Amino acid sequence: MAHAATQDHHDDHHSAPKGFFRRWVMSTNHKDIGTLYLVFALTMFFIGGSFAMVIRAELFKPGLQLVQPYFFNQMTTMHALVMIFGAIMPAFVGLGNWMIPLMIGAPDMALPRMNNLSFWILPFAFLLMLSTLFLPGGGPSGGWTMYPPLSLQSSSLAYVVFAIHLMGISSIMGAINIIATILNMRAPGMDLLKMPIFVWSWLITAFLLIAVMPVLAGAVTMLLTDKYFGTNFFNAAGGGDPVLYQHIFWFFGHPEVYIMILPAFGIISEIVPTFARKPIFGYKAMVLAIAAIAFLSFIVWAHHMFAVGLPMGAEIFFMYATMLIAVPTGIKVFNWVATMWGGSMTFETPMLFAIAFIILFTLGGFSGLMMALVPADFQYHDTYFIVAHFHYVLVTGALFAIIAAAYYWLPKWTGHMYSETWGKIHFWNSVVWVNVLFFPQHFLGLAGMPRRIPDYNVAFANFNMISSIGGFLFGASQLIFIGVLIHCVFFSKKKATDRVWEGAKGLEWTVPSPAPHHTFAIAPIVRDEELAHGHVED
Amino acid sequence: MGQQQDIYYVPSRSHWPIVAAVVLFLTVFGAAHWLNAEPGDSGFGKTVITIGAIGILCMFFGWFRSVIRESLAGRYNHQVDTSFRMGMMWFIFSEVMFFGAFFGALFYLRNYSVPWLGGDGHGVLTHQFLWNHYAASWGAGGGNGPEHVGGTFGTVEPWGLPLLNTLILLTSSVTVTIAHHALRAGHRGKVLIFLGVTVLLGACFIFSQANEYMEAYRELNLTLHSGVYGATFFMLTGFHGLHVTLGTIMLAIIWLRVLAGHFNKEHHFGFEAVAWYWHFVDVVWLGLFMFVYVL
Structure with missing residues (x-):
């Protein structure tokens, strides 16, 4: 326990290291790594978004317009893989990296070097996956779920499987880092039941990640051996069953769906109390609801x-288990609304996105309930109805929460206020066009338009054109977001206060804006009145 | 400055993560290229895998060397130690789930897909229209599916080599525990003996498993292609064997570190982590012995 031991890492304790490579590539700092994750996620969001633009352009009119069907299939597959593993998940990890140590009063993540490795694997994984688009035979085209036997026909399978292995690692x-940080690094006085709900949501999400990413790794490994090493897991002639793949995949896939939404619940549970100027309604119920949703996610695949x-028997069991999820989710929606009830509300951009989340995510939840009914699902299955459903929960759900979080914490990260006017322009454009984009897809699906097909019956022409127009304008609206971010980071003159928002509570608002390179090197003394949930025992 | 001794150690910048990311990428990129290689390929994929694999070994060596140096310099306080423990525990949990996927596949194939192909229950139409001659059973005679993929095969008799392997692994779990108790009591000589025995038992297991594989391929015609029976048999035991191999290497490194005097009575998390891993490998084997060999 020598002095010399702590001495040399004190050199850069208060300012960021100089030099691009030293600061960003060799980083062990949770804030810098969080920024890397967020910038990476934003980049991937635009790459995945450009794939979506190709899809909507092709579907603008019936008949084959722009691309060949095989390329269209690559676009639907890659759009999903890039958005799920490249945009939504890394964005949440980035937010967790930035905010969890600040929220619990920890000096950094528990295992800082491993934290950096977690990030730097990702650009290489996506290099591997996106490179398949330029290889002979093209990228994966069997859908992001990679069902055999279709997925086994593509020579890009090995690249995609290995990319998924890397993302899994x-x-x-x-996730291990986040769990160790939350369980081991909390400042004295930060009891588990005083933690911000965002931290709770990440604790439970991290558990889900560790539980199911290895299962996905197992499933894709079986694909790999079936294609290249002559095993018969998914080949009926050898006693296997393609449905086995679907079972293993969705045992991963359903918790994965909640991995992409639980941190969003956490974000909304931070933002709504701040702008309603009231503590969250039913703190313990909110935490328990997240845990209940996580538990149920394992028995509904x-x-x-x-x-x-x-x-x-299986259909009936999974139908009822699925419908059970509506109970904890309903508790959450009810509590967000009850938090706003009687509050003195203001509607800054984060709050607008949060309210849009509550309304539109709930809409996506309702269409999910419809599909939980087995007899009804036989009609909806693999139509645009499911496309509309999961885009409501993932775009107006997960993505809106991420954007809300970015606006909410941007002043803390940069020390400057973003432009509220342009933030609101971004919000209104997003919320209008996203509904023009996805709402008609409900009708298309109910009328029987199948997903993942580049051409369609002329009867579907009008709604598809409306949807495509919404898609282009929603895509264009996100360029406003880039403008707001660049302005805030580099040009904004308006300094942010430490507290930033009048009603903000929690440790992250007690440090200066921008947050110094190192915070809480010595654990703070946590006082209940500083916390959003300090009085939960009452 | 006295208080700062108990500060949580946040390492300064490190080049190992980016090195790790690059070598991991090279390995899988080379592997993907190799798997898709045409006949008469230049061998580019294999070269890249080799570079990547050597890089991974160097990375582990370098990264662990810096961790060991920091540990010996006394930088890790009790709280850092707890982080390491949690990290290892949750890593082992992720490994459990990885094996869970393959055990799940085994149970599904054995209890549902093979019987359904044989006309049982809801899959009866596949049976009627495609393979109505197929009488389903598990193991030799039915476990390679209706097309008899891989030809007639025999199964490994559980009460021969597999029983021996079970005894080897169970014994090794005992010896590693004795070594741990000796370490806590400060008897380094005893630690070296019992940890050394554990490493040898691990090596024996790998040797005997290799023999079993050779016997399966040469005499029983049980191969990776023997339908789902062969697939589940070799994938489950193969991944387990890989983990035993890694565990044995880890134990050997820990043996060298004991020899170098890296551990004392209180601080020996490296030893404990590897011991946990070894017990995990042991428990997986018990599951394998039960569900793959005996039942």
Whole structure:
């Protein structure tokens, strides 16, 4: 326990190291790594978004317009893989990296070097995956779920499988780090039941990640050996079953869905109390609801496979288990609304996105309930109805929460206020066009338009054109976001206060804006009145 | 400055993470290229895998060397130690889930897909229209599916080599525990003996497993291609064997570190982490012995 030991890492204790490579590539700082994650996620969001633009352009009119069907299939597959593993998940990890140590009063993440490795694996994984688009035979085209036997026909399979292995390693290490940080690094006085709900949501999400990413790794490994090493896991002639893949995949896939939404719940639970100037309604119920949703996520996977030919008993079990999820989710929505009830509300951009989240995510939840019904799902399965459903929960759900979080914490990160006017322009454009984009897809799906097909019956022409126009304008609206971010980071003259928002509570608002390179090197003394949930025992 | 001794150690910048990311990428990029290689390929993929694999070894060596140096310099306080423990525990949990995927596949194939192909329950139409001659059973005679993929095969008799392997692994779990108790009591000689025995037992297991594989391929015609029976048998035991190999290497490194005097009565998390890993590998084997060999 020598003095010399602590001496040399004190050199850069208060300012960021000089030099691009030293600061960003060799970093062990949770804030810098969080920034890397967020910038990476934003880049991937635009790459995945450009794939979506190709899809909507092709679907603008019936008939084959712009691209060949095979390339169209690569676009739908890559759009999903890039958005899920490249945009939404890294964005949440980035937010967790930045905010969890600040929220619990920790000096950094528990395992800082591993934290950096978790990030730096990702650009290489996506290099591997995106490179398949330029290889002979093209990228993966069997859908992001990679169902065999279709996915086994593509020579890009090995690249995609290995890319997924890398992403899995990254996610598991990231999740281990987050759990160790939350359980081991809290400042004295920060009891588990005083933690911000965002931290709770990440604790439970991290558990889900460690539990299911290895299962995905196992599933894609079986694909790999089936294609290249002559195993018969998914080949009926050898006693296997393609449906087995679907079971393993969705045992991962359903918790994965909640990995992409639980941190969003956490974000909304931070933002709503701040702008309603009231503590969250039903703190413990909120925490328990997240835990209940996480538990249920393990016993509902087969609702993705109702139409595949499951035994009746399984269909009934998974139908009822799925509908149970509406209970804890309903508790959350009720509590957000009850938090706003009687509050003195203001509507800054983060709050606008949060309210849009509550309304539109709930809409996505309702269409989910519709599909939980087995007999009804036989009609909706693999139509644009499911496309509309999961875009409501992932775009107006997960993505809106991420954007809300970015506006909410941007002043803390940069020390400057963003432009409220342009933030609101961004919000109104997003919220209008996203509904023009996805709402008509409900009708298309109910009328029977199948997903993942580049051409369609002329009967679907009008709604598709409306949807495509919404898509282009929603895509263009996100350029406003880039403008707001660049302005805030580099040009904004308006300094942010430490507290930033009048009603903000929690440790992250007690440090200066911008947050210094190192915070809480010595654990702060946590006082209940500083916390958003300090009085939960009452 | 007295208080700062108990500060949580946040390492300064490090080049190991980016090195790790690059070498991991090279390995899998080379592997993907190799898997898709045409006949008469220049061998580019294999070269890249080799560079990547050597890079991974160097990375582990370098990264752990800096961790060991920091540890010996006394930079890790009790709280850092707890972080390491949690990290290892959750890593082992992720490994459990990885094996869970393959055990799940085994149970599904054995209890559902093979019987359904044989006309049981809801898959009866596949049976009627495609393979109505197929009488489903598990193991030799039915476990390679209706097309008899891989030809007639025999199964490994559980009460021969597999039983021996079970005894080897169970014994090794005992010896590693004795070594741990000796370490806590400060008897370094005893630690070296019992940890050394554990390493040898691990090596014996790998040797005997290799023999079993050779026997399966040469005499039983049980191969990776023997339908789902062969696939589950070799993937489960293969991944387990890989983990035993890694565990044995880790134990050997810990043996060298004991020899170098890196551990004392209180601080020996490296030893404990590897011991946990070894017990995990042991428990997985018990599951394998039960569900792959005996039942």
